[in-house]
Amino acid sequence: MVERRKPIPVNEAVEKVMNYRLKGQTEKISINESDYRRLAEPIIAKHNIPSFDKSPYDGFALRSVDTAEASRDNPVEFEVIEHIGAGQVPQKELKNGQATRIMTGAQIPAGADCVAMFEICNAYEKNNQSFFSIKRRMSKDQNIIGEGTEVLKGEVLIEEGTLINPGVKALLATFGYHEIEVAKKPVIGVIATGTELLEVDEELQPGKIRNSNAPMIASQISRAGGICRYYGKLADEFESSYLAVKDALDEVDILITTGGVSVGDFDLMPDIYEKLGAEVLFNKIAMRPGSVTTAAVKGNQLLFGLSGNPSACYVGFELFVRPVIQHALFNNKPYLKRINAILADEFPKPNPFTRFVRSYITYESASVKIHLAGIDKSNVVSSLAQSTCFMVLPGGTRGFNPGDEVEALLLEDMEGQKDFS
Amino acid sequence: MVERRKPIPVNEAVEKVMNYRLKGQTEKISINESDYRRLAEPIIAKHNIPSFDKSPYDGFALRSVDTAEASRDNPVEFEVIEHIGAGQVPQKELKNGQATRIMTGAQIPAGADCVAMFEICNAYEKNNQSFFSIKRRMSKDQNIIGEGTEVLKGEVLIEEGTLINPGVKALLATFGYHEIEVAKKPVIGVIATGTELLEVDEELQPGKIRNSNAPMIASQISRAGGICRYYGKLADEFESSYLAVKDALDEVDILITTGGVSVGDFDLMPDIYEKLGAEVLFNKIAMRPGSVTTAAVKGNQLLFGLSGNPSACYVGFELFVRPVIQHALFNNKPYLKRINAILADEFPKPNPFTRFVRSYITYESASVKIHLAGIDKSNVVSSLAQSTCFMVLPGGTRGFNPGDEVEALLLEDMEGQKDFS
Numbered sequence: 013m014v015e016r017r018k019p020i021p022v023n024e025a026v027e028k029v030m031n032y033r034l035k036g037q038t039e040k041i042s043i044n045e046s047d048y049r050r051l052a053e054p055i056i057a058k059h060n061i062p063s064f065d066k067s068p069y070d071g072f073a074l075r076s077v078d079t080a081e082a083s084r085d086n087p088v089e090f091e092v093i094e095h096i097g098a099g100q101v102p103q104k105e106l107k108n109g110q111a112t113r114i115m116t117g118a119q120i121p122a123g124a125d126c127v128a129m130f131e132i133c134n135a136y137e138k139n140n141q142s143f144f145s146i147k148r149r150m151s152k153d154q155n156i157i158g159e160g161t162e163v164l165k166g167e168v169l170i171e172e173g174t175l176i177n178p179g180v181k182a183l184l185a186t187f188g189y190h191e192i193e194v195a196k197k198p199v200i201g202v203i204a205t206g207t208e209l210l211e212v213d214e215e216l217q218p219g220k221i222r223n224s225n226a227p228m229i230a231s232q233i234s235r236a237g238g239i240c241r242y243y244g245k246l247a248d249e250f251e252s253s254y255l256a257v258k259d260a261l262d263e264v265d266i267l268i269t270t271g272g273v274s275v276g277d278f279d280l281m282p283d284i285y286e287k288l289g290a291e292v293l294f295n296k297i298a299m300r301p302g303s304v305t306t307a308a309v310k311g312n313q314l315l316f317g318l319s320g321n322p323s324a325c326y327v328g329f330e331l332f333v334r335p336v337i338q339h340a341l342f343n344n345k346p347y348l349k350r351i352n353a354i355l356a357d358e359f360p361k362p363n364p365f366t367r368f369v370r371s372y373i374t375y376e377s378a379s380v381k382i383h384l385a386g387i388d389k390s391n392v393v394s395s396l397a398q399s400t401c402f403m404v405l406p407g408g409t410r411g412f413n414p415g416d417e418v419e420a421l422l423l424e425d426m427e428g429q430k431d432f433s
Numbered sequence: 434m435v436e437r438r439k440p441i442p443v444n445e446a447v448e449k450v451m452n453y454r455l456k457g458q459t460e461k462i463s464i465n466e467s468d469y470r471r472l473a474e475p476i477i478a479k480h481n482i483p484s485f486d487k488s489p490y491d492g493f494a495l496r497s498v499d500t501a502e503a504s505r506d507n508p509v510e511f512e513v514i515e516h517i518g519a520g521q522v523p524q525k526e527l528k529n530g531q532a533t534r535i536m537t538g539a540q541i542p543a544g545a546d547c548v549a550m551f552e553i554c555n556a557y558e559k560n561n562q563s564f565f566s567i568k569r570r571m572s573k574d575q576n577i578i579g580e581g582t583e584v585l586k587g588e589v590l591i592e593e594g595t596l597i598n599p600g601v602k603a604l605l606a607t608f609g610y611h612e613i614e615v616a617k618k619p620v621i622g623v624i625a626t627g628t629e630l631l632e633v634d635e636e637l638q639p640g641k642i643r644n645s646n647a648p649m650i651a652s653q654i655s656r657a658g659g660i661c662r663y664y665g666k667l668a669d670e671f672e673s674s675y676l677a678v679k680d681a682l683d684e685v686d687i688l689i690t691t692g693g694v695s696v697g698d699f700d701l702m703p704d705i706y707e708k709l710g711a712e713v714l715f716n717k718i719a720m721r722p723g724s725v726t727t728a729a730v731k732g733n734q735l736l737f738g739l740s741g742n743p744s745a746c747y748v749g750f751e752l753f754v755r756p757v758i759q760h761a762l763f764n765n766k767p768y769l770k771r772i773n774a775i776l777a778d779e780f781p782k783p784n785p786f787t788r789f790v791r792s793y794i795t796y797e798s799a800s801v802k803i804h805l806a807g808i809d810k811s812n813v814v815s816s817l818a819q820s821t822c823f824m825v826l827p828g829g830t831r832g833f834n835p836g837d838e839v840e841a842l843l844l845e846d847m848e849g850q851k852d853f854s
Contacts, residue, residue, distance in 0.1 A: 043633055043648060044648070044651070047651075047652050047655050047656075059637055061814055062642075063637060063642070064639065064640060097628065097629070097669070098627060098628070098629035098640075099627060099628040099629025099630065099640055099641050099642075100628070100629075100640060101639045101640040102640075117629060117642070118629070118640065119639065119640040162814055163814050163815075169814070169815045169818070170815065170818055174818075176652075177652065177656075177818065177845075178649045178650075178652035178653045178656065178747065178817070179649070179747070179815075179816075179817030179818035179819065179820055180818040181645075181648050181649050181651075181652045182645040182646070182648065182649035182743055182747075182817055182818070183645070183814060183815060183817075183818055184633075184648070185633045185643055185644065185645040185647075185648040185649070186642070186643055186645045186814065187643075188633060188634065188635075188636075188637070188643060189633070190633040190634040206519060206520060207518060207519070207520040207521070208518070208519035208520025208521075208538060208539070209520065212464055212605075212606045212609060212610070212611040213609070213611040214609075215609075216480055216484060216609070218485065218522045218540065219485060219519075219520055219521060219522040219523075219539065219540040220520050221483075221484070221538070221607070222606055222607055222608075222609055223606065224603040224604070224606040224607045225603070226606075227464060227465070227602050227603065227605070227606040228599045228600070228602050228603035228606070229599075230465070230468075230602070231468050231597075231598065231599035231602045232599045234468050235468075235598075235599065248518070322603055326599065326600070326603075351796035351799075352796065352798050352799040353799050354799050375772035375773065375801065377773050377838070378772075378773040378774050378775050378800050378801050378838055379799050379800050379801070380796060380799050380800070380801060393482055393583055393584050393590070393604060393607065394584075394590045394591065394600075394604060395600075396599070396600030396603055396604075397590070397591055397595075397598065397600035397601040397603070397604055398600070399600055417798070417799055424598075424847065426845065
């Protein structure tokens with residue numbers, strides 16, 4: 013018998029899941045392993061930048077007061093008492109009429125208060141000693157990048173939860189964060205159900221199809237920032253299925269089950285949830301695809317029953333599982349980024365339910381166009397491969413035309429947004 | 434003495450580098466390791482989809498001819514001779530008045546040519562045998578998804594060079610690609626130069642700064658799809674530097690050197706190129722930042738000398754090194770995606786050279802806005818962390834105002850584009 017299920021709105025389903033969202037954990041890793049992990053601590057400036065007064069140019073550091081009388085007709089002479097490269101530390105303090113030859117980035121010597129670029133200096137030697145003359149007045153602090161003028165010690169530069177991109181990595185390195193507290197990746201278990209399923213390396217058999225959902229979800233988990241643990245296929249037998257689910261729950265933070273193509277495959281799950289003592293949050297959502305998505309909670313663990321239909325499974329994961337993972341990674345923008353876009357194609361079907369249509373984005377003179385994925389092919393199989401977003405078409409509408417403005421949820425954006433809608 | 438260098442236009446520099454681009458190599462990996470690798474072979478449908486006539490619904494498969502006389506007043510009776518779940522293979526061929534109970538996705542039995550959904554059937558039992566009656570006519574092929582109607586065997590579904598996203602992974606699994614030919618990641622060597630540099634785990638010392646460019650480039654290499662091999666820092670000494678570069682070239686596909694903040698750090702590189710017998714393709718580019726970017730070629734190996742300035746180094750990598758890596762990964766769109774965007778901020782500075790300004794994108798009612806990264810902070814240090822694109826401001830302009838349409842190069846887009854400009 014098919015159980016009667018009451019569909020709830022998508023927003024409500026997302027909210028229910030996020031009430032039981034996973035608490036994030038942290039771990040310490042090397043900066044060298046940190047690409048695209050999320051920070052579990054803010055990056056704080058551990059020292060001023062620059063950490064010393066430095067020169068922005070190659071030139072001579074000198075005392076501006078010594079140039080007071082300099083003019084086109086009255087060159088003033090300086091004796092060069094030291095040569096300083098970047099990374100070298102000046103040893104000598106300048107006195108009246110003395111200067112230090114200095115390279116870009118190098119520390120300004122004691123006594124000096126400005127830098128004259130080589131181009132305005134006339135350098136020469138006398139008795140094996142370097143000198144130069146200058147025909148213009150310099151002012152105090154001219155061509156000096158003062159200590160702390162770029163960043164002051166203690167400043168919070170990057171918030172926790174931020175993704176470590178190449179620029180963030182440069183900041184980490186600058187301040188000596190060689191070990192970093194990052195969000196620990198939650199472990200997401202995946203169990204496939206359905207006797208019609210073959211594994212990827214099995215030969216095709218009559219009446220059967222290969223299990224494409226589990227590898228697909230594994231990729232989605234990885235893209236969302238989690239670690240996938242695949243437990244294989246369940247037979248359609250209650251006791252062994254119950255035990256498999258129960259055992260998996262001991263090892264994972266979140267458990268996903270996904271079926272084959274048959275609705276019948278899910279028949280066991282309600283009874284398994286009951287025997288586990290898991291509370292079902294919802295088992296039907298007013299949306300297409302993915303209406304049979306189920307979520308349940310046992311203690312602090314979420315269990316998701318995703319549809320066996322590949323598109324429905326894909327959508328169910330992105331809408332309901334992804335934000336839970338992102339929240340556990342300390343991202344305060346855990347939801348898919350939602351933008352507006354101009355529909356490039358026709359979508360003539362009336363729409364009783366909210367629809368999440370496999371789509372991709374293009375750009376045209378600073379505006380965003382959205383296209384149906386796979387519209388040029390009769391098959392839907394390859395449309396997921398083309399998809400970089402979902403077009404969100406609200407229920408109760410009679411179809412959409414090219415030029416209409418619609419909403420899109422971006423699947424490959426890494427920033428996200430604060431609220432679901 | 435500072436050598437006179439003739440700057441060449443950015444486009445020309447990109448072209449010169451791409452003339453010596455690396456030839457891609459391939460390797461076979463497990464589908465489980467394939468996330469976000471690039472395919473080195475197309476995905477070809479190895480069988481029809483569906484691979485058998487199948488049912489889109491739970492219902493009864495029957496012979497449409499047997500319903501010829503069915504009407505509201507004349508229910509026609511069928512005997513149910515078999516029950517087939519998804520993945521089960523029907524054993525019995527239907528004869529006159531017989532039907533098979535069938536689940537979604539299951540194979541249509543021999544003899545049947547349509548499926549009646551449960552909802553229109555009145556099921557009952559007689560003498561322990563299942564029967565149902567139906568009050569409407571069914572037509573041939575009604576509710577049957579015919580073999581090969583979604584995909585025909587031999588169809589090219591995905592081109593080589595495509596990134597393996599979750600949807601592509603599902604296709605690979607569907608067709609049994611458990612081992613996949615992918616582009617081998619090129620190995621990019623990185624050598625830092627500059628005596629002012631400390632490693633990330635070293636304590637800060639007077640006059641010195643930590644090496645942030647090497648970790649940053651490592652992340653950029655990884656984002657671009659390559660593998661970074663870091664060779665540490667060179668002292669400013671010719672013979673040891675020459676040998677370090679020469680030895681590194683034996684182990685990598687491409688070699689990057691980057692300095693500290695001083696232009697003087699690069700003084701050794703021209704002589705090293707000469708002693709190696711490397712041909713310098715360019716050593717100055719009419720752009721900001723990154724004007725001192727150098728590229729040289731020895732045999733089929735490219736050597737890049739990136740500026741020691743973090744922003745210049747970052748830009749130099751993305752413009753010149755990234756497309757070489759992407760090409761070696763069989764991406765026929767190796768260049769950064771270039772889109773138009775509406776400037777949200779003011780950029781008052783006149784612009785003698787083409788500028789690549791650290792920026793990020795936002796979306797507003799289907800239009801793309803571009804913002805200067807780090808404009809709200811006095812420091813430039815954290816602006817790279819915020820950047821998701823470069824704003825391209827052509828040379829010879831007097832500044833830009835909010836509302837102006839400008840070009841942007843997207844740094845986190847994974848598709849790319851065919852041509853540089």
